Amino acid sequence: MTSPEEFIYDNRSLLTHLQNFQAYTRAIPFNDLKNWDEVFFNDGQTPQSLAALLEQAASAPGTLQPQQAFLLAFLKMMETPRRLMNTLPARHRDLYFRGVLGVKPLPAAADQVMLQLTPDEQHQTLNVPEGLLFSAGQDSAGVPVNYRLDAPLLINHARITDIRWLLPDTVTNTVRACTLLDVATGITPPAGGVRLFSPQLGGKRGQPQDETVRNGWLLVIAALQAAGAGQRKLTLTFDSSPVGFKAEVSIGTKWQPLLCSVSGNTLTATLEASLSPEAPAEYALLTDPVIRLYQEKSNATLPKVTAVEITVVNAADVTVTTADGVSGPVQQVNYLFGMAPKAGSPFTLSSPAWRNASGQTLTLTLTPKWQGRPADLKAWYANYPNNPVSGNGVFKVKSEDLVQKEVSLFGERQSDNALIFSRTLKEGENTLVVNLGAIDFQHALYEKTFKEGNITENKPLNPPYDPRLEDVDVSYSLADVAFTPYALLPYGYAESREEFASPHVYLGFTDMHPGQQLSLYWSIETPVPFTPDGLEWEYLSQTNGVAEWKALSKQLSDNTGNFARNGSGAVTLPADAAHETTLMPTGRYWLRVSKFELTDHQVQLPVYMTQDLTATDQQKLLAMQPNVEPYPWFNGLWTNAQSATLVDAASIAPEHFATPLPAGTVSSTVVPFNGLLAVLQPLPGWGGKAQESDAASMQRIAEQVMHRGRASNWRDIVQLIIANFPDVHHVRLPGMKILDGLYIPKVPPASSGTSATAEPVFVTDRVQEIMVIPQAGINQGQDPHKPILSPARLKEIQQFITDRASPWLNLRVLNPCYLDVVVKYDVAVDEHVNQANLQSQLDEMLRQHFMPWLNGQQRVQPGDTLTINDIMQVLQQHPDVRYVTDVTLNDVKNETQADKDKYQAIETTLAVINLKLPSDASVGLPQPEETV
Incomplete structure (x- = not known):
């Protein structure tokens, strides 16, 4: 019923009929000398030869005896009723599925594209209505391919110029900063996207690069303005010892490091006579030279400067x-x-x-x-x-x-x-x-x-x-030099310090003004959802010369579900939004997102693997598991952008859905729209699917008929997960020793005896666990060798099954439990074999066999154990290996023989082996003894 193959009611061939006819006639006498089989199968003809003649009737010699020709003609005529009979299962299934149940193939699913719109110079703002049609050309049959705008869009000339982030590190007590996008300096994000807050190494001009945020002070000192004054020594007095501080002076677009020494509560910095301090270009609102004092540790307290003294030696300015x-x-x-x-x-x-x-x-x-x-x-x-x-x-x-x-x-x-x-x-x-x-x-x-x-x-x-x-x-x-101190901020300065206890993302915009609407479209993938209030939006404001970050939640509309998916958002820039403040670089309006509070993303281990382990061994096993990527994958951010959906997908040729619509295909509206200057499609399309084929439809319906949407047994659970979660390749059920029934049985209370009316109780300590293996190329963990799905996705799968199962089911859906297995081996080879090359080839063979997902292949279904024989069988397949002399698994020196024996077969019921091979270490390959 659920097989994808058509059921053949009568699968007998012509040869089968001839052989059966021969066996039948052999038992019927023709005369006293022979039986009927000798009448039909004579003159050298056999069932095989007759069947071959019929298959090539056009080239037959024409010497066939009449009774043989009659037999073949009769059997050929019977082919028609046989074929008609074989259509009965399919017609019956079609009648039942479509006639009785009324189920039809799934229609084509419309794909979507993201469009960025730009108004012309005559329009500061332009209202683009929902449903506006955009052209993507024609399909292979000449049918127009049009996309309809999903929501109204109020566009203007706003553009994004900056994307920056901060990430506190409590281990090193520092804050890491990165500029992902800066139009002014030519920094652009990596092609293909980037994980938010991931390390950025830079290395080339225009590439993002991490920097450690400096924690310290800006001292604005007008007395440094005079040029050519000779060598100057600054003596800075603090309220406590400034150990670890560094100093530099502003010289226009550059910062010159200064030689410093610390004694007690004072720091002395030397400015050579050749230096001509100027106001820093980095801080556009400052007009006097600046001494920047900093350290890279984010200490809770920071010594304050209480006095400044300048000594000029060999003063040339007097x-x-x-x-x-x-x-x-x-x-x-x-x-x-x-x-x-x-x-x-x-x-x-x-x-x-x-x-x-x-x-x-x-x-x-x-x-x-x-x-x-x-x-x-x-x-x-x-x-x-x-x-x-x-x-x-x-x-x-x-x-x-x-x-x-x-x-x-x-x-x-x-x-x-x-x-x-x-x-x-x-x-x-x-x-x-x-x-x-x-x-x-x-x-x-x-x-x-x-x-x-x-x-x-x-x-x-x-x-x-x-x-x-x-x-x-x-x-x-x-002495008593006048100075103005400011607390140093990651991208500016202020009168007081700001602590950064959570990650921050800063967005800079230009070519707009307060009161205009800022429309954004995010292309983002989040493995771990944020809590409902896990993101805090703020904008940079200034009132009466005081700059501050203010909450933006009331003015913000967001359909990304807190960065859970791609989507658009919009905000009207408040009237007090400022673009000339000391907190951030000037010339742009700023928004920031902070907090980034995640839902639960802890890795869980199977109960049966940990229940007999000590706490130390459990920690070792937990340390083998990959960490989940906590932050979203960021593909891009666009202003004045919205999604559009394919119109009338049922009429579009199936070839349209075979591959995503290439970026740049949509570039105009179907009918000219007044005020619209340009249409861009920055990303390929997504989400399209052609109409379901009859074969796929029958297979899907058959499976639905089997489980009826209910998780009644293990087979139903597997089919429901595979059918509804395309990122799951395989579902691994528990081993037989723990597969003791799907549902937890009812047990009456001890006090009630065997009363039929007694309330049943649940045995809560019995848990059924299954392991889901991701599709090749899908990994929401931080280790490419250990692909996993996020805990949120596992909970979604678990809830999906729980909603369709008996309340007695106590199910846990887990990622593979990875076991790091150190494999050592010795093989015998011929003298001419390059041992180093062979070492690499053998390790690669083991990886391809036991870890196929590393090369983008689908993962094989794990077995119940990994044994030494499994390793030996793979090694012996190499043509240069004469024989395997030794294999050890997790061999540790000074272990007892009993301890070593437990590594001869490693159980992998709900686990996946991660082989640790000696590729980067020299392993001696012994030579075989010469034979005489």
């Missing part, structure tokens, strides 16, 4: 204006006090960096070396009348900004004194004024004495000393 009006860098001016300075002659010091340091304490050290200065100025001026120079220290400078207010320029002998200034800078002030003291260098006295002729040979008059710089060292420091 300029001087002399009393003569000469201006220039201090290092390039010879005469600070001008030529022939008088008492009180001033010079001023200034720097552009000081203009940005209002309220900060400036400490400047000027260390001059004076050219040609006499070592003893008192002696130099000794012949001057009424000599006012009593020593080197009488030449002083005065300034309100000097630490000591008045300081001698010169020390004893050749030593020169440093000038140390300290001042709290005010808004707009960037100069220090210095005046020569009350005693000048006696130029006026020299001229007067010279004119009066009071110069004698025994009292020569030395010319006045003009203080001229031979060299000068200028250094200054700014």
Whole structure:
């Protein structure tokens, strides 16, 4: 009834009839000398030869005897009623299935496509109605192939420019970030899609690459703006030790790492004189240079910067204006006090960096070396009348900004004194004024004495000393430097830190504005469903200059079922949505999805395999099982997109459904639609199926008649699963020793005796387990060697059967329980055989036989055991193997013989073997002994 083959009522052939006729006539006498068989089968003719003549009647010689020709003609005539009789089973089944039950072949199922629509420049928004027809050409019979839009779509010019994600790692205490799409930098997703939050190694320009999120601070310091100021040292004081911090400074589009050292609660970073800090291009809203401090650990607490001090060594940005009006860098001016300075002659010091340091304490050290200065100025001026120079220290400078207010320029002998200034800078002030003291260098006295002729040979008059710089060292420091700290975020910055306890996906959009509707279409496959509130949608807003993420759940419509399937969604961008904030890159509006809370996805093991194991052995067995992929496979995301369904699938040629409709086939509407500029079909079609054939229809109906949609026995369960779950290739039932009945029997309570009215109870500790094996190429686990279905899919299968079975059935549907089996073997080969190549070939033979799913083949039905003989039989099939000398399974040193014996046959009732072979290790292949 359920066989796909037609039932043959009379399957006897012409030869069979001739042989039966010969046997029958052999028992009937013709005369006293012979029987009737000798009348019909004479002249060398046999049933075989006569049957052959009839099959090739056109080439027969025409010498057949009349009785033989009569016999063949009669049997040929009987072919017609035999054929008619053989049609009876099919006609009866057709009558019963279609006439009585009224069942028909399944009609063709319409396929779907995803279309992305673009309005023209005259339309900022365009309403595309449901049912709009799009053309995909014609089928092989010339019938138009049209698709009807599944839902109305409000389109605009919005486009997606960014897809980014974050994934916290509690093991390493870090957060991993990845930019999957960035139109501005040319980063695009991998061809064929990507698993959300999976590692991305990059390696080439334009490929996504993982980065560890930096945890730290941005310090905006305007005082760093001055260029060419010399080597700078930043001393940053924290409220606790900043161990592990690194620092870098912004230089336009680049970040320059800085050499750092930590001592106690301070961090010192050095900026070489060649660096010219600028505002960072990465953070478009900042206009001053930035010091970025970071570490890669996501600590709960982060030391805060409490003070900043800048020290400039060999400052080249300090300029001087002399009393003569000469201006220039201090290092390039010879005469600070001008030529022939008088008492009180001033010079001023200034720097552009000081203009940005209002309220900060400036400490400047000027260390001059004076050219040609006499070592003893008192002696130099000794012949001057009424000599006012009593020593080197009488030449002083005065300034309100000097630490000591008045300081001698010169020390004893050749030593020169440093000038140390300290001042709290005010808004707009960037100069220090210095005046020569009350005693000048006696130029006026020299001229007067010279004119009066009071110069004698025994009292020569030395010319006045003009203080001229031979060299000068200028250094200054700014204490209490003004800075603005911001917490460093993965893609921006804010006044406070943000903790990331769950994965996040960020979506950036441009060419739209608040109030417009954003229509999205997701192509996504999720192995493990998210809980009903497992996804949280937010948008980036800004009110009164304060940026924050706000919930979007009320404004969002989503028919993907929380990323459970492909589908569209739409949201009206709220009025306070912002595209210029510090939290994310500017120039686009941002949405983000967070939380990603999964339903149960724990791997379950068969009860019968674990009930006798210790907790340690159970953990070992559990460790062999593959982990389920927890996050969706992402094929793509499109704006202004919607699905469309094939129109009138019954009239389309079957060839249309043989392969998915290629991407790009649909490119226009059937009738021009005003305002619609372009139609794209980014993905191949899906879901189509041709009308069911008669043979497939009869097979399906026969199976339905057998089980009637009920799981009454093991055979029904298998057929229901295979028929309704196309991703299942095979269903493995329990072994005979645990296959003790489908349903749990009713047992009356002990107190009720044998009363017929006693309520039955269930034996809840008895569970019937079955294993489902996925189709080749389907794997929702993380190990390609161990394909599995997700726990959610297993629960769906289990619920499907439970809904059609007796409530007494306590069924569990499981993935294969994978057993890692270490196989070692020795084989004897000839001397000419390359042992390394043979090793690889033998391992591949074992994999193909016991693990065929690795090569995309359908999995063979597992046996009840794996034995050493099974391995030997495969090895011996190789032509270069003379014989197998040894095979061990899970052989472990120092085990007892009893322990080793249990590995001679490994039970695999609800398990699948995953062979561990010595492909990457050298295994000696012994040579056979020479025979004489």
